[in-house]
Amino acid sequence: MASIGKRARQAARVLATTGRAPKDRALQEAASALRRDMAFLLQENARDMEAGREKGLSAAMLDRLELTPARIEAMAKGLEEIAALPDPVGRVMAAWDRPNGLKLERVSTPLGVVGVIYESRPNVTADAGALCLKAGNAVILRGGSESFYSSRAICARLMEGLQTAGLPADAIQMVPTTDREAVGIMLSMSEDIDVIVPRGGRSLIERITADSRIPLFKHLEGVCHTYVHADADPDKARSVILNAKMRRTGVCGATETILIDRSVAERLLPSIIHDLRAAGCEVRGDELVEVIDPDVVPATEEDWSTEYLDAIVAVRVVEGLDEAIGHIARHSSSHTEAIITESAEAAERFLNEVDSAIVMHNASTQFADGGEFGMGAEIGISTGRLHARGPVGVEQLTIFKYKVRGNGQVRP
Structure with a gap:
């Protein structure tokens, strides 16, 4: 050496x-x-x-x-x-x-x-x-x-x-x-x-x-979140989430937790869960998710901070943007988070207030990659605060x- x-x-x-x-x-x-x-x-x-x-x-x-x-x-x-x-x-x-x-x-x-x-x-x-x-x-x-x-x-x-x-x-x-x-x-x-x-x-x-x-x-590990806001386009939410979780489950930019607003959960979650299951993904949910789909695996507190690197995803219903940002602040590894919404105001608040290396609007978290950023490649995604952050x-x-x-x- x-x-x-x-x-x-x-x-x-x-x-x-x-x-x-x-x-x-x-x-x-x-x-x-x-x-x-x-x-x-x-x-x-x-x-x-x-x-x-x-x-x-x-x-x-x-x-x-x-x-x-x-x-x-x-x-x-x-x-x-x-x-x-x-x-x-x-x-x-x-x-x-x-x-x-x-x-x-x-x-x-x-x-x-x-x-x-x-x-x-x-x-x-x-x-x-x-x-x-x-x-x-x-x-x-x-x-x-x-x-x-x-x-x-x-x-x-x-x-x-x-x-x-x-x-x-x-x-x-x-x-x-x-x-x-x-x-x-x-x-x-x-x-x-x-x-x-x-x-x-x-x-x-x-x-x-x-x-x-x-x-x-x-x-650090990629405990990445995708948040479905009340003003999300349903088709965008379905396609983005499926890609963010299942394109490659073993990469650090894979979404591990889905957050969804209560006001649209009953309308949007069934199709989102259906797509994930059809692709072979195990879905774990909180009590409100269980009401919408009794077949989900009950989520534990540990699930909210877990990087699965596997075909497993945790789903939680939140009351709105503030609760979603608060959940991310408590459980994220500061890697990559995304919001799905047609509201420019909500998107800007999310992009400005979420303190992670990469924040996205209406895009799959799997774009968290130096090559996709036009850097040719990356040596890693820095989740620290000194000199380099992100790819x-x-x-x-x-x-x-x-x-x-x-x-x-x-x-x-």
Whole structure:
């Protein structure tokens, strides 16, 4: 681990002054390598999938873990999209002159070395490696044990792209063990790692928060809400909720709780519940939901704060916008919330008053994704309050410094 850290720091120094062209070429070459070696990637992923089934991973976890030709192609396209983005390094963010003649600029610079600790999704390897490279950072990746072989194969293609472009392969490294002790060591490497990005469930985030000596961009669990307001369009509510819950249940932007106004619950809930059940979703509801549909599973207090990552959703009837916002404030993980309404006033109140990283109006929470935001990809969705919030893309992986130009000024 010490050697990995030292090599990453050396690579970061090279990348900090590397122009756009070599970084973009490295990403394009890596994309070509992913396509060229698709059969090998699928073979390595099959090893992970077999081990996952033997461990008894849930269907949702297996879905997060699985690679398909379409998903590998999406990874390759993601690398090309990141390459096509403007270079985030060296941007003049602000410039001004002082009365004494000093000329100041605030200019974007790389963070340095980023450590990424994540769980079972192997595509995070490609996204994190590519985003850090584009932003001029070296990265140390520590994927979950479930995706070890898949992630290792993807990382090797990224390193090949670096070498082909004449950049240090150590700019993207992967911790070569599934031993959990490596995570503890990584969290103590404050001289070699500048920021840690943890991406996973609550237990992982809590452990890293407690143990890290390095600043964090926390990607907490996604306890996401969709609120059906009294002025919701019924057809929009049905289609948006079905997509928000069931498009992919294992992603952090999946809706886990549906809130609905009492005034429209009896009219709208039956069709919403019907759609969800037809798609294979278990519906858990409060007492008022049970009156409307006696077949729902009674919800417990724990359900309101649970990220299922599965075909399960909790439904609660509320008295209006104030109660909906209050419920979200108590139970949300500050990830993504949506309101379905035709009322511009209600929508603006929701967007302004709900304190989550992403707030939406008449759209599926599954759009909570850096690629969908036009960022090419994301390294995670930060639910914290420092520096970066929401999808962490290339711009969020830079910081800044001040350049001050003078002509012999001295301070009186």
